[in-house]
Amino acid sequence: MNYLRVVVVVFLLGPYLIMLGRGASGNQISARRVINLAHRQSAWTPILQTSANLSDIRSIRSFFEFRTLDPEGTIFYGDTKEGKDWFVLALRDGIPEMQIGKADILVSIKGGRRLNDGAWHLLELRSEGKFVVLEVNNNPELVVGLRSELTEDELTGKIRLGLGGMLVDKQKLFNPFQPDMDACVRGGHWLNLSTLWDTDPTWDPRPCFSEIKRGSYFPGTGMVTFNTSDLPGVKTEEAGITIQIFGSWTGTLLSLQSTDFEYVLGELDEHTDVKVQMGLKEGSETAALPREPAALTFNILKHSLVVNSKPDRETESLDFFSMWKKGMLLTFGGVPGESEDAKRSHHLRGCLEKILVQEQVIDLDQALYKHSTVSSHSCPTEAMNELT
Template sequence: MIPGSSVINLGQQTNTWRPLVKTTANLTDVRSIKSTFEFRTFDPEGVVFYGDNHCGEEWFILALHGGVPEIQIHKAYVMVSATGGPRLDDGQWHLMEVSTEGKFVLLEVDGSKALTVGLHSQKVDEVITGQLRLALGGILIDSSRLLVPFRPEMDGCVRAGRWLDLTEPWEMVEGGAELQPCLEAIRRGSYFPGSGFAVFNASTLNIEAPESRVDIVLDGDFAQMNGTLLSLRGGDNALALGVEINKHSQTMLFTYGKTEFTTATNSKKLRLIFRERFFSVSHDEESFMVASSTDQTLDESIWREGRLAIGGLLGEEEDAVGSNFLVGCLEKVVVQGKQLDMDLSAKDVSISSHSCPVR
């Protein structure tokens, strides 16, 4: 059981839509129509707070979309969605207040009105009985019922919550992992603590057949990292590329097909460029290594059938992984000019998609 005022890390989901924690109370016990809590994130999209009654017949969702608060409500025969207010994905703690005044649902941020949603239905109000369900970090209805679709994963934290003045504690949703603490201070980036990695199917990266080149750029302080930075395997599971950082020797080892070479880690930008059977590497925009291969596993099919892992070494079998996972903060990973969102990968629950600790 988790007290309602606890600090809760929402960014540790093992199931896309399932909430992290939830609580249930009788509607007749509700004495307040206001919830207040503090919220912090660098994540521009995801579920923050959910509530419903009558087992999901009527429901409310507070989420972020493009960094801005979004409210979706289903009540009686009415569905409504509204977006507005300040951007909240700035890594600062914000005081949030959600309340009801007559036919209006109000959202205040840091003491100022951010969003007002009006509701009206011809349906006669029923006697308020039954159970109320509240949840954080996910929803308790099928996502197909949403008026506006969005990605649910939220790398954020809440604290100091007063949830309708209910005394019932939060409980972990069945099958959830143990609660992870929130970082005391954060900065933008994806944090890999050394216990897992993030995997993308290459086909989801929408890379066209590389007639010219495929471009991958990674930003971060590589001298402060240790472990496998990146790996790439083809559809036949042959290792096409592995990049490993050794913090003690301050070197970066590249395994490209059957070729190996090393370089120093004293850079903040690493660029990998694939041109048919040629591969080049540059640090801070200065090219230093070009390799070539006749290996058939390195042709364009790898971008249709392969897998790209950030933070670990892909194994030969689907479930096999290397153990030298990355420890460190990647500020961003850009593939073909588009920044990767770790929330869209199959990743270990320990990885923070949008936030890194400030050391």
């Protein structure tokens, strides 16, 4: 089993083993509280779900406040007939999108204002006969009409609701999307239900920041790993591969690993002004950064690594271009496989406002592995200013 495969297995089994340790079911909470839709391992399963008899429902109407900087992800889901008829509200490019499956009909419609501006918006979803209506801040944004000879006008049985995920197979989607949603919901009124909702056992309930700005927030407890073969590659040998990072941070910024090579880019220790040593393999390298970085450029050339235009590692025995194309682990925020003590001491803490690889913005939701504590698209305006 090769190095990448071992690391991936560890990443994937870790959350599963944790889930086994605390039981297969989550807790129950009120869906009217402030809810952070992020911070869980299962991307498609709702973080909260509930069900009710349709005979108890007086109005097919739900409204809630919603805030995000994330351009894409799942917000709200509902179905009847155990998923035969279903509905999902999501964002794509920051714009609301509704997808509906009913009898022989599949519908996808997108439109209205962008909602990923970091402001709170009042969203209302309601059914008006054969129409589904989405209002944003009391203004109708999307209206979808459905008619089929196979549909039933009278609804019976149960209705299921979910937040931040779906209860049907993603293969049923008319237009696939990335499900992870870094967003907050508050003040929800879900139909006329007052019951507690079941939580996903992999969801890590966390407070919502009172004020947010764009970026990816690392609280000092987790990391994000990409396989370099999934990232943009070499355009020209002269230019190499460029990684640009903007923000403010402390701790380990990034690490680059393959079967027989490991390189770590971290800060100077605040007490000793020496390079942080992290128990690296023989022949590996550790580089140091200033304490208050605002931007960093990391260049990978065929036989050298360059930090802020200064050569940091040179070798004729390694071809970094071939290694990048074949697949290395590029990790932001830590070093996969290091000891627990090192993780606690050196994990990245701060806000990475933007990460560019070959001038393309990198979305952490597309990573091979992302720790549940890392916020992909939002940072607190003040690191410790959180809304409980």
